[in-house]
Amino acid sequence: MPEHASAPEPDLGSVTREVRAQWRTRQLLTAAARLMERDGFHAVSMQALADEAGVSVGLAYRYFGGKEDVLLAVIVDVLDAFAARVPAAIDAAGDDPVEQLAAAFRAYCEVIDAHRHAAVLTYRESKTLGPAGRERIKQLEVATSEPLRRVIADGCAAGRLAVADPDLFAYDLLLLAHGWALKHWYFERTLGFDDYVRGQTALALSAAVAPRYRRRYQRLLSPAREGAGT
Amino acid sequence: MPEHASAPEPDLGSVTREVRAQWRTRQLLTAAARLMERDGFHAVSMQALADEAGVSVGLAYRYFGGKEDVLLAVIVDVLDAFAARVPAAIDAAGDDPVEQLAAAFRAYCEVIDAHRHAAVLTYRESKTLGPAGRERIKQLEVATSEPLRRVIADGCAAGRLAVADPDLFAYDLLLLAHGWALKHWYFERTLGFDDYVRGQTALALSAAVAPRYRRRYQRLLSPAREGAGT
DNA sequence: TCATTGTGAATGAATGTCCATTCAGCCCGT
DNA sequence: ACGGGCTGAATGGACATTCATTCACAATGA
Numbered sequence: 001m002p003e004h005a006s007a008p009e010p011d012l013g014s015v016t017r018e019v020r021a022q023w024r025t026r027q028l029l030t031a032a033a034r035l036m037e038r039d040g041f042h043a044v045s046m047q048a049l050a051d052e053a054g055v056s057v058g059l060a061y062r063y064f065g066g067k068e069d070v071l072l073a074v075i076v077d078v079l080d081a082f083a084a085r086v087p088a089a090i091d092a093a094g095d096d097p098v099e100q101l102a103a104a105f106r107a108y109c110e111v112i113d114a115h116r117h118a119a120v121l122t123y124r125e126s127k128t129l130g131p132a133g134r135e136r137i138k139q140l141e142v143a144t145s146e147p148l149r150r151v152i153a154d155g156c157a158a159g160r161l162a163v164a165d166p167d168l169f170a171y172d173l174l175l176l177a178h179g180w181a182l183k184h185w186y187f188e189r190t191l192g193f194d195d196y197v198r199g200q201t202a203l204a205l206s207a208a209v210a211p212r213y214r215r216r217y218q219r220l221l222s223p224a225r226e227g228a229g230t
Numbered sequence: 231m232p233e234h235a236s237a238p239e240p241d242l243g244s245v246t247r248e249v250r251a252q253w254r255t256r257q258l259l260t261a262a263a264r265l266m267e268r269d270g271f272h273a274v275s276m277q278a279l280a281d282e283a284g285v286s287v288g289l290a291y292r293y294f295g296g297k298e299d300v301l302l303a304v305i306v307d308v309l310d311a312f313a314a315r316v317p318a319a320i321d322a323a324g325d326d327p328v329e330q331l332a333a334a335f336r337a338y339c340e341v342i343d344a345h346r347h348a349a350v351l352t353y354r355e356s357k358t359l360g361p362a363g364r365e366r367i368k369q370l371e372v373a374t375s376e377p378l379r380r381v382i383a384d385g386c387a388a389g390r391l392a393v394a395d396p397d398l399f400a401y402d403l404l405l406l407a408h409g410w411a412l413k414h415w416y417f418e419r420t421l422g423f424d425d426y427v428r429g430q431t432a433l434a435l436s437a438a439v440a441p442r443y444r445r446r447y448q449r450l451l452s453p454a455r456e457g458a459g460t
Numbered sequence: 461t462c463a464t465t466g467t468g469a470a471t472g473a474a475t476g477t478c479c480a481t482t483c484a485g486c487c488c489g490t
Numbered sequence: 491a492c493g494g495g496c497t498g499a500a501t502g503g504a505c506a507t508t509c510a511t512t513c514a515c516a517a518t519g520a
Contacts, residue, residue, distance in 0.1 A: 020495090040357030042272050045479055047498095056497045058482080067480065123412055124354040127270030138415060164453045167420065168429045171413060172406060179405045182353055185368060186401065199398045207437035223394045250469090275505060277472095286471045288508080297506065 025063050028053045029077055032070050037117035041071055041125050071125055072133045078118050079137070081111045082144040090147055097155035098209060102201050102220050104148050108177035109197045119181045145170055155208075162210040169208060176200045199223040255293050258283045259307060262300045267347035271301055271355050301355055302363045308348050309367070311341045312374040320377055327385035328439060332431050332450050334378050338407035339427045349411045375404055385438075392440040399438060406430045429453040 031053035035044045046067055050057045064070045089107035093100045112119045122141065126134055149170045155161030163169045180187065180196055187196055202223040209217055261283035265274045276297055280287045294300045319337035323330045342349045352371065356364055379400040385391035393399045410417065410426055417426055432453040439447055 017494095043357060046481080047479075050498095057480090058498070059496055061481070062496080120353065123350065127273060142416070164432060165429050168417075168426075169433060171416065172409070172430070172433060175405055175409045175413070176402060179402070183401060183405070186372070187398075190397065196398075199395050200402070202394060203399060203402065203437050207433050211441075254469095276507080277505080280472095287506090288472065289470055291507070292469075 021063070024055070024059070025073075028055070028060060028063055028070070029073055033074050033077070033115070033118050036071070036074060036121060037115070040117075041121065041128060068129060068133065071121070072129060072136070074118060075121055075125075075137055076140065078111070078115045078122070079140045079144050081115065082108065083140075085111055086144070087147050090151060096160075097151055097158050098160050098205065098213070098217050098220065100151045101148075101155060101161075101208075102205065104151055105173050105177065105201055105204065106197050108148075108174065109180055109193070109200075112177050112181050113193055116181050116184065119178060123178075123182075145174055148173060152208075160210055160213050161208045163208050169204075173204060176204065195223075251293070254285070254289070258285070258290060258293055258300070259303055263304050263307070263345070263348050266301070266304060266351060267345070270347075271351065271358060298359060298363065301351065302359060302366070304348055305351055305355075305367055306370065308341070308345045308352070309370045309374055311345065312338065313370075315341055316374070317377050320381060326390075327381055327388055328390050328435065328443070328447055328450065330381045331378075331385060331391075331438075332435065334381055335403050335407065335431055335434065336427050338378075338404065339410055339423070339430075342407050342411050343423055346411050346414065349408060353408075353412075375400055378403060382438075390440055390443050391438045393438050399434075403434060406434065425453075 028049070032044070032049055035049060035052050046057050046060055049070065050060050053060070060070075064073065086104050086107045089103045090100045093103035122137060126137070129137065149166060152161060152163060152166045152170055156163055156166060177200075179200075180193070191199065202221050205217060205220050209221065214221065258279070262274070262279055265279060265282050276287050276290060279300065280290050283290070290300075294303065316334055316337045319333045320330045323333035352367060356367070359367065379396060382391060382393060382396045382400055386393055386396060407430075409430075410423070421429065432451050435447060435450050439451065444451065
């Protein structure tokens, strides 16, 4: 637990409104994520949230319309992380669509791992959000899965993948990534993060890689750790 | 308030207390499931619950220790449904382990479909339950997945399945079954229940059936409805 | 068969707690 | 001393839980 409330705040006085507002927002968002990831949305009072962020309750209301807005912002924040990291991971994975798919899946899992319970908030609190917020989340979530769908489509087009329903497959990958958070209490007994990603990648690609390319991707299809190659 | 129980109440006067208590419990459980499935646990007040069940608040407390107990009971009820139906489905599926696996998965999905959101409660409200209840749920859930693990193990032993980590695979199947509830808002646009089950079965078995047995299970491996052209 | 009464099921207003939200004013830099 | 950032006690509402009271009915006695 690094610095909490009494973090060395930057000199807010010397900074423009705009930048200060951004800093405050980030400060609150971070606190909200931390608490809600640990205790669940309903168990976090605005008082606790403010305390954690090291500000007053009133100030929280200057930056967010209400508790529900905070929840929405936290969720959007996580979804933004997907939107930022997954495409980047794909770009960094070279031209091979199967490698790209594996990289994309790993990136999803990494974001989940970094936001463990916050990611689950998407499910858990869907009922808490008003219809407007809920709609926004749904849309963002679909958009977030878009890169994955595109990579799968590419792989199919290139003949490397053979998937009957790419849409379904894409969502399954999302689900398996979320599974790391959803079933963490179970998996952690036997698997580390890396084991989980490798195992799931192997399973998923077993179902998706076209038979004639199986050998080529042996490295990804076997969950065992191997020394050579990256 | 409309008496929701469209079923005519049995002549309570002529039955024993025991039976009456059971009737009441069931009545409350049904109401709780209905409301919580629709609005989420936190949005359901004891008043609303009592109204829905057609009883008074006070009576609800005669049958359940408190709101949390009701939640626990609803969840346990769903888990019991798994425990009852899945083994039965496996028994009814003959001797082939792959057929058994497909049947077990379908049974899971059917229970999920019958209890849509209630099944999600397991995730959503894990933070709401006290440590004791949470532990009970976890244990039940692991126990519930046991038949699935055994069938997979059988399949591997018989050489029909080739799965590196049966434990992981079993939980993935659970997750995909839950996916029907978790991502229902998305899937329902394009898939019916049966399409979903077939599609997921095809994907999962693609990853698991040993290569030399692929052809034998073509029926399960292709998501297309049998009979309709390939 | 008809009053009488004991039992515990059922009620729902009252209680106490918790918490989101507000706002009257304080602090501090300029 | 002015003004915007910030504070935190006060407010009001919602809701879980309790309990004094009512009520239905079966068992009892005549």
